Amino acid sequence: MASIKVKFRVSTVDGKEGSIYYQIIHGRTVRQVRTKYRLFSYEWDASASAIKILPSAPESRRSYLQSAAERIKWDKKRMKAVVAVLESKGKSYTADEIVERFKDNAGVLSMFSFMQNVIVQLKRLNRIRTSETYAATLASYMKFREGKDILLCEMDSNSMMFYEAWLKGNGICPNTISFYMRILRAVYNRAVEMELTEQRYPFKHVYTGIDKTVKRAVPLKVIKRIKELDLTLNPHLDYARDMFLFSFYTRGMSFIDMAYLKKSDLKNGILTYRRKKTGQQLTIKWEKCMGEIVIEYESYSATQYLLPIITRMDVDERTQYRNAISRVNVALKTVARLVNLSMPLTMYCARHSWASIAKSKNIPLSVISESMGHDSEETTRIYLTSLDTNVVDEANSLIINSI
DSSP states (O other): OEEEEEEEEESTTTTSSSEEEEEEEEEEEEEEEEEEEEEEEEGEEETTTTEEOOOOOOOOHHHHHHHHHHHHHHHHHHHHHHHHHHHHHHOOOHHHHHHHHHHHHTTTBHHHHHHHHHHHHHHHTTHHHHHHHHHHHHHHHHTTTTTTOGGGGOOOHHHHHHHHHHHHHTTTTHHHHHHHHHHHHHHHHHHHTTTOOOOOOOTTSSSSSSOOOOOOOOOHHOOOOOOOHHOTOOOHHHHHHHHHHHHHTTOOOOOHHTTOBBBBGGEETEEEEOOOOOOEEEEEEEOOOHHHHHHHGGGOSSSSBBTTTTTOSSSSSHHHHHHHHHHHHHHHHHHHTTTEEEOOOHHHHHHHHHHHHHHHHOOOOHHHHHTOOOOOOHHHHHHHHHHHHHHHHHHHHHHHHOO
């Protein structure tokens, strides 16, 4: 096993600061790794191989020394992690390999840094939504850790159970907890595949399943009340209501797909779009009620998009989408109160509502594809790809004409 020590080299010039370096000894070979940390002889405790922080030192100096001490502690842990990975392979290695890995893996041996690298890669691959969910997960985990990074090799079952308990204590629902855990597990497993750490199965005692959630569908009579509301004096509520209805009219189209609908997607009375979530192409017969909503907001945007969600070319599109969905969902809470709806109303309710109402109209499950009700998205895709679109359009017209 390699030996790792922190050493202090006194300056050759009197009164000047000396330097800290790391000494690695393995197989009778000695190697040194220089650091940028500088301190005076009286600030070094040789017996403990540690920095001394004198109470009499100015605050700025104490702060610098504290920062240096913490960084040295972190570097030493990383160095030991490198050795542990090399040892786990069961093959011989050299002191030079330890130094090389330590320098090359300046950040990736820690969970925060490695996950940030993964997020950057996802963005480069244009997997924006996935990168956002990874970023949200990392933010949650960093909050739990109070900003203190953790080495990949330090992640174990106990630490993840503590994180799970912390999430529960903060009122996070089981499915969201599972969501965070599955993402962290995916990142951790990627690090294992890259041989940055050995597999310690830190997620074996935390929940990573998916609970069935209560469907957020509202009945047809409530949809009618929402449609009939007079919201002319409240433009932001009027807009939110219209976006909700447009989603309902288009068989529960998701807000992200609505945001990126282009004017060119509507041709010869048929709206064609590709779902962001699955990449599946869908076609919808254009109905009068859909056109009325589009016409109402025609003057709001001069962009290529059909709806007034992404309205500016000088602002990031993804940011506009996120801001819009947030505003709409907040406004829909007020709309829900106006129609005496006890449950929360969100854009997602439109999708479940269409499915529920379709079911009540005795429309075959193969037509609505349970999408709407299927536990498996794969089953949903199988149904939709084999359906005659005319049957789906007829079903949608039947539902729209009911309100």
